[in-house]
Amino acid sequence: xxxxxxxxxxxxxxxxxxxxxxxxxxxxxxxxxxxxxxxxxxxxxxxxxxxxxxxxxxxxxxxxxxxxxxxxxxxxxxxxxxxxxxxxxxxxxxxxxxxxxxxxxxxxxxxxxxxxxxxxxxxxxxxxxxxxxxxxxxxxxxxxxxxxxxxxxxxxxxxxxxxxxxxxxxxxxxxxxxxxxxxxxxxxxxxxxxxxxxxxxxxxxxxxxxxxxxxxxxxxxxxxxxxxxxxxxxxxxxxxxxxxxxxxxxxxxxxxxxxxxxxxxxxxxxxxxxxxxxxxxxxxxxxxxxxxxxxxxxxxxxxxxxxxxxxxxxxxxxxxxxxxxxxxxxxxxxxxxxxxxxxxxxxxxxxxxxxxxxxxxxxxxxxxxxxxxxxxxxxxxxxxxxxxxxxxxxxxxxxxxxxxxxxxxxxxxxxxxxx
Ligand SMILES: *Cc1c(COP(=O)(O)O)cnc(C)c1O
Numbered sequence: 001x002x003x004x005x006x007x008x009x010x011x012x013x014x015x016x017x018x019x020x021x022x023x024x025x026x027x028x029x030x031x032x033x034x035x036x037x038x039x040x041x042x043x044x045x046x047x048x049x050x051x052x053x054x055x056x057x058x059x060x061x062x063x064x065x066x067x068x069x070x071x072x073x074x075x076x077x078x079x080x081x082x083x084x085x086x087x088x089x090x091x092x093x094x095x096x097x098x099x100x101x102x103x104x105x106x107x108x109x110x111x112x113x114x115x116x117x118x119x120x121x122x123x124x125x126x127x128x129x130x131x132x133x134x135x136x137x138x139x140x141x142x143x144x145x146x147x148x149x150x151x152x153x154x155x156x157x158x159x160x161x162x163x164x165x166x167x168x169x170x171x172x173x174x175x176x177x178x179x180x181x182x183x184x185x186x187x188x189x190x191x192x193x194x195x196x197x198x199x200x201x202x203x204x205x206x207x208x209x210x211x212x213x214x215x216x217x218x219x220x221x222x223x224x225x226x227x228x229x230x231x232x233x234x235x236x237x238x239x240x241x242x243x244x245x246x247x248x249x250x251x252x253x254x255x256x257x258x259x260x261x262x263x264x265x266x267x268x269x270x271x272x273x274x275x276x277x278x279x280x281x282x283x284x285x286x287x288x289x290x291x292x293x294x295x296x297x298x299x300x301x302x303x304x305x306x307x308x309x310x311x312x313x314x315x316x317x318x319x320x321x322x323x324x325x326x327x328x329x330x331x332x333x334x335x336x337x338x339x340x341x342x343x344x345x346x347x348x349x350x351x352x353x354x355x356x357x358x359x360x361x362x363x364x365x366x367x368x369x370x371x372x373x374x375x376x377x378x379x380x381x382x383x384x385x386x387x388x389x390x391x392x393x394x395x396x397x398x399x400x401x402x403x404x405x406x407x408x409x410x411x412x413x414x415x416x417x418x419x
Contacts, residue, residue, distance in 0.1 A: 060277030149197030158203030167202025201239025285370025308341025
Protein backbone atom coordinates (compact mmCIF):
# COMPACT_ATOMS: atom_id res chain seq x y z
CA UNK A 1 0.00 0.00 0.00
CA UNK A 2 1.19 3.52 -0.77
CA UNK A 3 1.60 5.60 2.40
CA UNK A 4 3.45 8.60 3.85
CA UNK A 5 6.77 6.83 3.49
CA UNK A 6 6.46 5.55 -0.08
CA UNK A 7 4.84 8.13 -2.33
CA UNK A 8 5.07 9.92 -5.68
CA UNK A 9 6.69 13.33 -5.96
CA UNK A 10 6.95 14.85 -9.44
CA UNK A 11 5.98 11.55 -11.11
CA UNK A 12 8.84 9.77 -9.31
CA UNK A 13 8.30 7.24 -6.54
CA UNK A 14 10.20 8.10 -3.36
CA UNK A 15 11.11 6.37 -0.13
CA UNK A 16 10.83 9.21 2.38
CA UNK A 17 12.86 11.94 0.64
CA UNK A 18 14.90 9.70 -1.65
CA UNK A 19 13.92 8.85 -5.24
CA UNK A 20 13.81 5.05 -5.59
CA UNK A 21 15.47 5.41 -9.01
CA UNK A 22 18.58 6.78 -7.26
CA UNK A 23 18.67 3.76 -4.97
CA UNK A 24 18.35 1.36 -7.91
CA UNK A 25 21.15 3.19 -9.70
CA UNK A 26 23.47 3.05 -6.72
CA UNK A 27 22.73 -0.39 -5.28
CA UNK A 28 21.27 -2.29 -8.23
CA UNK A 29 18.16 -4.47 -8.36
CA UNK A 30 16.49 -6.46 -6.95
CA UNK A 31 16.76 -4.46 -3.75
CA UNK A 32 14.64 -4.21 -0.62
CA UNK A 33 14.14 -0.65 0.61
CA UNK A 34 12.95 0.09 4.15
CA UNK A 35 11.75 3.35 5.67
CA UNK A 36 13.11 3.98 9.13
CA UNK A 37 10.31 6.46 9.88
CA UNK A 38 7.70 3.83 9.04
CA UNK A 39 9.35 1.41 11.46
CA UNK A 40 9.52 3.88 14.33
CA UNK A 41 6.01 5.21 13.70
CA UNK A 42 4.53 1.72 13.99
CA UNK A 43 6.36 1.02 17.23
CA UNK A 44 5.33 4.40 18.63
CA UNK A 45 1.69 3.66 17.84
CA UNK A 46 1.92 0.56 20.05
CA UNK A 47 3.66 2.51 22.81
CA UNK A 48 1.10 5.29 22.74
CA UNK A 49 -1.85 2.92 22.75
CA UNK A 50 -0.38 1.02 25.71
CA UNK A 51 0.38 4.08 27.86
CA UNK A 52 -0.55 3.37 31.45
CA UNK A 53 -0.59 -0.42 31.01
CA UNK A 54 2.45 -2.46 32.04
CA UNK A 55 3.58 -4.07 28.81
CA UNK A 56 6.37 -5.36 26.58
CA UNK A 57 6.29 -5.27 22.78
CA UNK A 58 8.22 -8.29 21.52
CA UNK A 59 8.79 -7.76 17.80
CA UNK A 60 8.44 -11.10 15.97
CA UNK A 61 11.89 -11.40 14.43
CA UNK A 62 10.88 -13.84 11.70
CA UNK A 63 8.85 -11.15 9.89
CA UNK A 64 12.10 -9.38 8.96
CA UNK A 65 15.30 -10.21 10.79
CA UNK A 66 17.73 -7.69 9.29
CA UNK A 67 20.05 -6.44 12.05
CA UNK A 68 19.42 -2.79 11.23
CA UNK A 69 15.68 -3.27 11.73
CA UNK A 70 16.19 -5.17 14.98
CA UNK A 71 18.52 -2.39 16.13
CA UNK A 72 15.92 0.32 15.42
CA UNK A 73 13.41 -1.54 17.59
CA UNK A 74 15.96 -2.39 20.31
CA UNK A 75 16.82 1.30 20.66
CA UNK A 76 13.14 2.00 21.19
CA UNK A 77 13.12 -0.38 24.15
CA UNK A 78 11.37 -3.25 22.37
CA UNK A 79 11.74 -6.90 23.20
CA UNK A 80 11.77 -9.73 20.69
CA UNK A 81 9.83 -12.90 19.95
CA UNK A 82 12.24 -15.49 18.53
CA UNK A 83 11.63 -18.93 17.04
CA UNK A 84 15.21 -20.22 16.78
CA UNK A 85 18.66 -19.99 18.29
CA UNK A 86 19.74 -18.20 15.13
CA UNK A 87 17.21 -15.45 15.77
CA UNK A 88 18.50 -15.11 19.35
CA UNK A 89 22.01 -14.54 17.98
CA UNK A 90 20.67 -11.91 15.62
CA UNK A 91 18.87 -10.10 18.46
CA UNK A 92 22.02 -10.04 20.58
CA UNK A 93 24.18 -8.95 17.63
CA UNK A 94 21.73 -6.10 16.97
CA UNK A 95 21.97 -4.81 20.54
CA UNK A 96 18.72 -6.36 21.77
CA UNK A 97 18.22 -7.14 25.47
CA UNK A 98 18.02 -10.89 26.21
CA UNK A 99 15.90 -10.08 29.28
CA UNK A 100 13.19 -8.93 26.87
CA UNK A 101 13.22 -12.04 24.67
CA UNK A 102 10.47 -14.66 24.53
CA UNK A 103 11.21 -17.91 22.73
CA UNK A 104 8.34 -19.49 20.74
CA UNK A 105 8.24 -22.50 18.44
CA UNK A 106 7.26 -26.19 18.53
CA UNK A 107 10.69 -27.68 17.91
CA UNK A 108 13.24 -26.13 20.26
CA UNK A 109 16.42 -28.22 20.30
CA UNK A 110 18.56 -28.89 23.37
CA UNK A 111 21.27 -26.64 21.95
CA UNK A 112 18.77 -23.81 21.44
CA UNK A 113 17.46 -24.20 24.99
CA UNK A 114 21.00 -24.04 26.35
CA UNK A 115 21.80 -20.94 24.32
CA UNK A 116 18.66 -19.20 25.55
CA UNK A 117 19.26 -20.19 29.18
CA UNK A 118 22.85 -18.97 28.93
CA UNK A 119 21.60 -15.64 27.61
CA UNK A 120 19.04 -15.45 30.42
CA UNK A 121 15.98 -14.79 28.24
CA UNK A 122 12.71 -13.60 29.75
CA UNK A 123 10.51 -16.61 28.98
CA UNK A 124 10.13 -19.83 27.01
CA UNK A 125 6.74 -20.18 25.35
CA UNK A 126 6.39 -23.94 25.72
CA UNK A 127 4.26 -25.79 23.18
CA UNK A 128 4.03 -29.40 24.47
CA UNK A 129 4.34 -31.72 27.43
CA UNK A 130 7.51 -33.25 25.96
CA UNK A 131 9.03 -29.79 25.70
CA UNK A 132 8.32 -29.17 29.41
CA UNK A 133 10.23 -32.36 30.23
CA UNK A 134 13.14 -31.47 28.00
CA UNK A 135 13.41 -27.89 29.23
CA UNK A 136 13.27 -28.99 32.88
CA UNK A 137 16.09 -31.44 32.21
CA UNK A 138 18.26 -29.00 30.28
CA UNK A 139 17.80 -26.24 32.85
CA UNK A 140 18.58 -28.74 35.64
CA UNK A 141 21.80 -29.81 33.94
CA UNK A 142 22.88 -26.17 33.88
CA UNK A 143 21.82 -25.49 37.46
CA UNK A 144 19.23 -23.00 36.22
CA UNK A 145 15.51 -22.38 36.48
CA UNK A 146 13.70 -21.63 33.21
CA UNK A 147 10.83 -19.13 33.19
CA UNK A 148 7.96 -20.56 31.17
CA UNK A 149 4.55 -19.83 29.83
CA UNK A 150 2.43 -22.40 28.02
CA UNK A 151 1.24 -21.52 24.56
CA UNK A 152 -2.37 -22.57 24.66
CA UNK A 153 -4.34 -23.28 21.54
CA UNK A 154 -7.69 -21.58 22.07
CA UNK A 155 -9.32 -23.29 19.07
CA UNK A 156 -10.62 -20.12 17.44
CA UNK A 157 -10.82 -19.45 13.73
CA UNK A 158 -8.53 -16.58 12.76
CA UNK A 159 -10.32 -16.32 9.38
CA UNK A 160 -7.07 -15.94 7.49
CA UNK A 161 -5.15 -18.02 4.91
CA UNK A 162 -4.99 -21.68 6.10
CA UNK A 163 -1.17 -21.67 5.93
CA UNK A 164 -0.97 -18.79 8.43
CA UNK A 165 -3.80 -19.85 10.75
CA UNK A 166 -2.36 -21.36 13.93
CA UNK A 167 -5.05 -21.35 16.60
CA UNK A 168 -7.28 -24.22 15.48
CA UNK A 169 -7.34 -27.66 17.11
CA UNK A 170 -5.92 -29.29 13.99
CA UNK A 171 -2.84 -27.02 13.92
CA UNK A 172 0.54 -28.17 15.26
CA UNK A 173 0.88 -25.12 17.51
CA UNK A 174 0.38 -24.82 21.25
CA UNK A 175 -1.03 -27.23 23.81
CA UNK A 176 -4.64 -28.37 23.57
CA UNK A 177 -6.99 -26.08 25.44
CA UNK A 178 -8.45 -28.98 27.40
CA UNK A 179 -5.01 -30.15 28.54
CA UNK A 180 -3.60 -26.78 29.53
CA UNK A 181 -4.50 -26.93 33.22
CA UNK A 182 -3.02 -30.41 33.64
CA UNK A 183 0.18 -29.25 31.96
CA UNK A 184 0.43 -26.21 34.23
CA UNK A 185 0.18 -28.59 37.22
CA UNK A 186 2.92 -30.71 35.65
CA UNK A 187 5.11 -27.63 35.19
CA UNK A 188 4.47 -26.44 38.76
CA UNK A 189 5.90 -29.71 40.07
CA UNK A 190 9.09 -29.47 38.00
CA UNK A 191 12.09 -28.24 39.97
CA UNK A 192 13.81 -26.33 37.21
CA UNK A 193 10.82 -24.55 35.75
CA UNK A 194 9.17 -21.40 37.00
CA UNK A 195 5.72 -20.52 35.66
CA UNK A 196 5.48 -16.84 34.73
CA UNK A 197 2.78 -16.53 32.10
CA UNK A 198 0.34 -17.77 29.52
CA UNK A 199 0.72 -17.33 25.78
CA UNK A 200 -1.41 -17.65 22.68
CA UNK A 201 -0.96 -16.73 19.03
CA UNK A 202 -3.79 -17.62 16.69
CA UNK A 203 -2.51 -16.69 13.26
CA UNK A 204 -1.25 -13.98 10.97
CA UNK A 205 -2.75 -11.27 8.75
CA UNK A 206 -5.94 -11.02 10.82
CA UNK A 207 -8.12 -8.18 9.62
CA UNK A 208 -10.74 -8.22 12.38
CA UNK A 209 -10.50 -7.94 16.16
CA UNK A 210 -13.18 -10.54 16.94
CA UNK A 211 -10.90 -13.63 16.78
CA UNK A 212 -8.43 -11.92 19.13
CA UNK A 213 -11.24 -11.19 21.57
CA UNK A 214 -12.53 -14.76 21.35
CA UNK A 215 -9.02 -16.02 22.15
CA UNK A 216 -8.65 -13.65 25.12
CA UNK A 217 -11.92 -14.84 26.60
CA UNK A 218 -10.75 -18.43 26.46
CA UNK A 219 -7.34 -17.52 27.88
CA UNK A 220 -8.93 -15.68 30.79
CA UNK A 221 -11.03 -18.72 31.70
CA UNK A 222 -7.79 -20.68 32.10
CA UNK A 223 -6.05 -17.87 33.99
CA UNK A 224 -8.91 -17.82 36.51
CA UNK A 225 -8.92 -21.61 36.83
CA UNK A 226 -5.17 -21.54 37.56
CA UNK A 227 -5.62 -18.88 40.23
CA UNK A 228 -8.04 -21.19 42.04
CA UNK A 229 -5.20 -23.72 42.22
CA UNK A 230 -2.80 -21.12 43.54
CA UNK A 231 -0.95 -20.64 40.24
CA UNK A 232 -0.64 -16.89 39.67
CA UNK A 233 0.76 -15.48 36.46
CA UNK A 234 2.98 -12.43 35.97
CA UNK A 235 2.22 -11.86 32.31
CA UNK A 236 -0.22 -12.61 29.53
CA UNK A 237 1.25 -12.89 26.05
CA UNK A 238 -1.38 -12.47 23.36
CA UNK A 239 0.92 -13.07 20.39
CA UNK A 240 0.95 -11.14 17.14
CA UNK A 241 -1.07 -11.48 13.98
CA UNK A 242 -2.51 -8.04 13.28
CA UNK A 243 -2.93 -7.72 9.52
CA UNK A 244 -1.98 -4.95 7.14
CA UNK A 245 -3.42 -3.50 3.99
CA UNK A 246 -1.96 -5.06 0.84
CA UNK A 247 -4.91 -4.41 -1.48
CA UNK A 248 -8.40 -3.60 -0.19
CA UNK A 249 -8.22 -5.18 3.26
CA UNK A 250 -9.44 -2.99 6.11
CA UNK A 251 -7.54 -4.14 9.21
CA UNK A 252 -8.05 -2.21 12.44
CA UNK A 253 -5.52 0.51 13.22
CA UNK A 254 -2.92 -0.40 15.84
CA UNK A 255 -4.65 1.89 18.36
CA UNK A 256 -8.01 0.21 17.79
CA UNK A 257 -6.53 -3.28 17.99
CA UNK A 258 -4.80 -2.44 21.29
CA UNK A 259 -7.97 -0.81 22.66
CA UNK A 260 -9.96 -3.94 21.80
CA UNK A 261 -7.40 -6.14 23.55
CA UNK A 262 -7.32 -3.94 26.64
CA UNK A 263 -11.08 -3.99 26.92
CA UNK A 264 -11.06 -7.77 26.35
CA UNK A 265 -8.70 -8.09 29.32
CA UNK A 266 -11.39 -6.63 31.58
CA UNK A 267 -8.99 -4.90 33.96
CA UNK A 268 -6.62 -7.83 34.54
CA UNK A 269 -3.36 -6.51 35.91
CA UNK A 270 -0.82 -8.99 34.57
CA UNK A 271 1.86 -7.43 32.38
CA UNK A 272 0.74 -7.58 28.74
CA UNK A 273 3.13 -8.95 26.12
CA UNK A 274 2.35 -8.57 22.40
CA UNK A 275 4.35 -10.10 19.56
CA UNK A 276 3.61 -8.00 16.45
CA UNK A 277 5.59 -8.80 13.32
CA UNK A 278 3.95 -8.01 9.99
CA UNK A 279 2.18 -4.86 11.16
CA UNK A 280 5.49 -3.25 12.17
CA UNK A 281 7.45 -3.98 9.00
CA UNK A 282 5.08 -4.96 6.18
CA UNK A 283 4.29 -1.52 4.84
CA UNK A 284 7.71 -0.20 5.85
CA UNK A 285 9.39 -1.92 2.91
CA UNK A 286 9.25 -2.26 -0.87
CA UNK A 287 11.06 -4.52 -3.29
CA UNK A 288 12.67 -2.67 -6.18
CA UNK A 289 12.99 -4.59 -9.42
CA UNK A 290 13.80 -3.88 -13.08
CA UNK A 291 11.99 -5.05 -16.20
CA UNK A 292 14.38 -7.21 -18.22
CA UNK A 293 12.06 -8.18 -21.07
CA UNK A 294 8.55 -7.63 -22.30
CA UNK A 295 7.20 -10.74 -23.96
CA UNK A 296 3.94 -10.83 -25.81
CA UNK A 297 2.56 -14.36 -25.74
CA UNK A 298 -0.50 -15.63 -27.57
CA UNK A 299 -2.79 -15.11 -24.62
CA UNK A 300 -0.87 -12.98 -22.18
CA UNK A 301 1.75 -10.30 -21.99
CA UNK A 302 4.63 -10.96 -19.66
CA UNK A 303 6.90 -8.48 -17.96
CA UNK A 304 9.94 -10.51 -16.98
CA UNK A 305 11.61 -8.75 -14.06
CA UNK A 306 14.86 -9.37 -12.19
CA UNK A 307 13.14 -10.20 -8.86
CA UNK A 308 11.68 -13.67 -8.45
CA UNK A 309 9.96 -16.05 -6.08
CA UNK A 310 13.28 -16.64 -4.32
CA UNK A 311 13.28 -12.93 -3.36
CA UNK A 312 9.57 -12.65 -2.53
CA UNK A 313 7.86 -15.97 -2.01
CA UNK A 314 4.46 -14.77 -0.78
CA UNK A 315 2.70 -14.70 -4.17
CA UNK A 316 3.91 -18.22 -5.05
CA UNK A 317 3.27 -19.62 -1.56
CA UNK A 318 -0.04 -18.02 -0.56
CA UNK A 319 -1.23 -16.51 -3.83
CA UNK A 320 -0.63 -13.22 -1.99
CA UNK A 321 -1.33 -9.87 -3.62
CA UNK A 322 1.22 -7.03 -3.66
CA UNK A 323 0.61 -3.73 -5.38
CA UNK A 324 3.14 -2.97 -8.11
CA UNK A 325 3.90 0.59 -9.21
CA UNK A 326 6.30 2.03 -11.76
CA UNK A 327 9.14 3.95 -10.14
CA UNK A 328 8.66 6.73 -12.67
CA UNK A 329 5.34 7.42 -14.32
CA UNK A 330 5.99 6.84 -18.00
CA UNK A 331 4.04 7.47 -21.18
CA UNK A 332 4.18 4.01 -22.76
CA UNK A 333 1.01 2.28 -23.89
CA UNK A 334 -0.84 0.79 -20.94
CA UNK A 335 -1.06 -2.98 -21.22
CA UNK A 336 -2.02 -5.85 -18.98
CA UNK A 337 0.97 -7.86 -17.81
CA UNK A 338 1.82 -10.92 -15.82
CA UNK A 339 4.78 -9.79 -13.71
CA UNK A 340 7.06 -12.82 -13.54
CA UNK A 341 10.60 -13.65 -12.50
CA UNK A 342 13.29 -15.60 -14.36
CA UNK A 343 12.99 -18.76 -12.22
CA UNK A 344 12.10 -22.02 -13.92
CA UNK A 345 8.73 -22.51 -12.21
CA UNK A 346 5.28 -21.54 -13.45
CA UNK A 347 4.56 -20.43 -9.87
CA UNK A 348 7.27 -17.79 -10.17
CA UNK A 349 5.09 -14.72 -10.37
CA UNK A 350 5.06 -11.45 -8.45
CA UNK A 351 1.76 -10.12 -9.76
CA UNK A 352 -1.00 -11.14 -12.16
CA UNK A 353 -2.97 -9.14 -14.71
CA UNK A 354 -1.53 -5.73 -13.83
CA UNK A 355 -2.19 -2.74 -16.02
CA UNK A 356 1.07 -0.89 -16.40
CA UNK A 357 2.79 1.61 -18.65
CA UNK A 358 6.29 0.13 -18.88
CA UNK A 359 9.16 -0.64 -21.23
CA UNK A 360 12.29 -2.79 -20.92
CA UNK A 361 14.56 -1.30 -18.21
CA UNK A 362 11.62 0.28 -16.40
CA UNK A 363 11.90 0.07 -12.63
CA UNK A 364 9.01 -1.29 -10.59
CA UNK A 365 8.32 -1.15 -6.87
CA UNK A 366 6.54 -4.11 -5.27
CA UNK A 367 4.79 -2.61 -2.27
CA UNK A 368 4.09 -3.97 1.23
CA UNK A 369 7.15 -6.20 0.94
CA UNK A 370 8.77 -5.50 4.31
CA UNK A 371 7.31 -8.53 6.10
CA UNK A 372 8.00 -12.14 5.16
CA UNK A 373 9.88 -10.95 2.07
CA UNK A 374 13.61 -11.03 2.66
CA UNK A 375 13.21 -13.30 5.68
CA UNK A 376 11.63 -16.04 3.52
CA UNK A 377 14.03 -15.60 0.60
CA UNK A 378 16.12 -18.46 -0.74
CA UNK A 379 18.92 -19.11 -3.19
CA UNK A 380 16.85 -21.22 -5.59
CA UNK A 381 18.32 -21.18 -9.11
CA UNK A 382 21.64 -20.09 -7.50
CA UNK A 383 20.45 -16.55 -7.13
CA UNK A 384 22.23 -14.46 -4.55
CA UNK A 385 19.88 -12.69 -2.19
CA UNK A 386 18.91 -9.09 -2.83
CA UNK A 387 20.61 -6.09 -1.27
CA UNK A 388 18.76 -4.29 1.54
CA UNK A 389 18.75 -0.55 2.09
CA UNK A 390 17.33 1.61 4.85
CA UNK A 391 16.22 5.16 4.11
CA UNK A 392 16.24 7.72 6.90
CA UNK A 393 14.92 11.08 5.70
CA UNK A 394 17.27 12.00 2.86
CA UNK A 395 19.94 9.48 3.88
CA UNK A 396 20.37 6.01 2.42
CA UNK A 397 22.18 3.20 4.25
CA UNK A 398 23.11 -0.16 2.78
CA UNK A 399 22.05 -2.59 5.53
CA UNK A 400 22.82 -5.84 3.72
CA UNK A 401 25.13 -6.32 0.79
CA UNK A 402 23.91 -8.21 -2.22
CA UNK A 403 24.96 -11.83 -1.82
CA UNK A 404 27.62 -13.03 -4.27
CA UNK A 405 27.53 -16.35 -6.07
CA UNK A 406 30.85 -17.30 -4.43
CA UNK A 407 29.20 -16.93 -1.02
CA UNK A 408 26.49 -19.34 -2.12
CA UNK A 409 28.79 -22.28 -2.75
CA UNK A 410 31.58 -21.38 -0.33
CA UNK A 411 30.72 -24.34 1.93
CA UNK A 412 30.45 -26.91 -0.86
CA UNK A 413 33.19 -29.37 -1.79
CA UNK A 414 34.07 -31.54 -4.76
CA UNK A 415 35.00 -35.10 -3.70
CA UNK A 416 38.45 -35.43 -5.22
CA UNK A 417 38.74 -39.19 -4.62
CA UNK A 418 35.88 -39.96 -7.02
CA UNK A 419 37.26 -41.41 -10.28
C1 LIG B 1 4.87 -15.35 13.39
C2 LIG B 1 4.56 -15.16 14.82
C3 LIG B 1 4.24 -13.89 15.31
C4 LIG B 1 4.09 -12.66 14.43
O1 LIG B 1 3.00 -12.78 13.58
P1 LIG B 1 2.59 -11.51 12.67
O2 LIG B 1 1.41 -11.99 11.94
O3 LIG B 1 3.74 -11.23 11.78
O4 LIG B 1 2.30 -10.39 13.59
C5 LIG B 1 4.04 -13.74 16.67
N1 LIG B 1 4.13 -14.81 17.51
C6 LIG B 1 4.43 -16.04 17.07
C7 LIG B 1 4.53 -17.16 18.04
C8 LIG B 1 4.66 -16.26 15.72
O5 LIG B 1 4.94 -17.50 15.29
